[in-house]
Amino acid sequence: MGLEQIWIQDFIKALKSNGVIGELKNLTVPTLIIKDKILIRLISIFNLPNFKDLELEKESFLNKNFLVINLWQDVWINKPEQVLYRIKYFVDLNKRIHTRKCTVMEVGKTEAKLFLDKYHLQGYVKSKHAYGLFFENQLLLIACFNNLIMKSKGENYLSAELIRFCTLPEVNIPGGLSKVINFYKERTPFNDLMTYADRDWSNGHSFQKLGFNLVDKTDPVQFYINKDSFERLTENQYHLKINKSLGCAEDYIQIQNTGNLKYILNGIKY
Known part of the structure; x- marks a missing residue:
């Protein structure tokens, strides 16, 4: 080796x-x-x-x-x-906690950022709504959502997106994400909820168990990795850096991931 x-x-x-x-x-x-x-x-x-x-x-x-x-x-x-x-x-080496013992509450931006930056591989991303699952006042799970009106599908058609989902390490909460989604749906009724599963890490089965339907498989995405720092850049970030002479093309290696699986969960009918 x-x-x-x-x-x-x-x-x-x-x-x-x-x-x-x-x-x-x-x-x-x-x-x-x-x-x-x-x-x-x-x-x-x-x-x-x-x-x-x-x-x-x-x-x-x-x-x-x-x-x-x-x-x-x-x-x-x-x-x-x-x-x-x-x-x-x-x-499945984690401690299991029953969902019925947990409470869903809204999570503020600061707490959401700290949790996701610490435990999620892709870190924090800005979202419109963040809800958490709490057990004995401790945040165990967080899910972040965005939503928008899709007038092309109808005057009041609301399409939502689950953009982050993360659980506290060493904890497994069967049914936890489903409980948070239902809590979100009660407060912001949607016609459909869309999310992506990273094919480098997921086969999408967990979403299928929740009733999501596979609707698409996206193309691989190109990234550039610095040979010394191992910093990963998107294609836009890479070209911006090179164009501003903040790095040399020879310092980077181009890779591609395996794309994403796109899932849709139907919500309610208006």
Whole structure:
């Protein structure tokens, strides 16, 4: 294993210290197999795979009911705690709390930002509504929503979007997100609720269990990663930086994710 893959050793060591043990195999990329149901593909930015081969391999394991995760080197280096939180959730090592014991309340911007920046892989994003699930006055789960009138679908047609969902580490609350969505729907009735599942981390099954319908699969998105800092930039951020001479093109590696799954949950009829 080359020096550029020391991060893989660090990742496996961190998992073991958190009670997660898997078998490392060399597939299209080094891959950790956990409990014969989770594949974590460890993708080094200095040794990029053929993306077509990566996608074909993914489809073959999805057909065998595996959860397939693409863990990029920059994501692990920049957000190791959040990565571990999410994997422990998938492995189901967390404490379960019954939803009926929890209360839904609105969450202010400051509290929402602190929670999401600390626990969500993509951090905080501005939203119109944020609601949380509380147990004994502790925030366990947060969901953030936006909404807009879609006059093209009708004068009073309201389309909403679930833009963030995050749970406190080491806690699993079956039915928690459904309870928060219903709370939001009672206060802001919608005709449909849309959300995206990141295909690098999700197969979308959790949304399907809540009644969401898969309506689209978006194209992969291009990103640029700095070779030294491992900073990840969108295409617009990258070109803006290069155009302003704040960086050199040679300092970046271009990658692409696997896109998103788009889901719609029907709401109410006006």
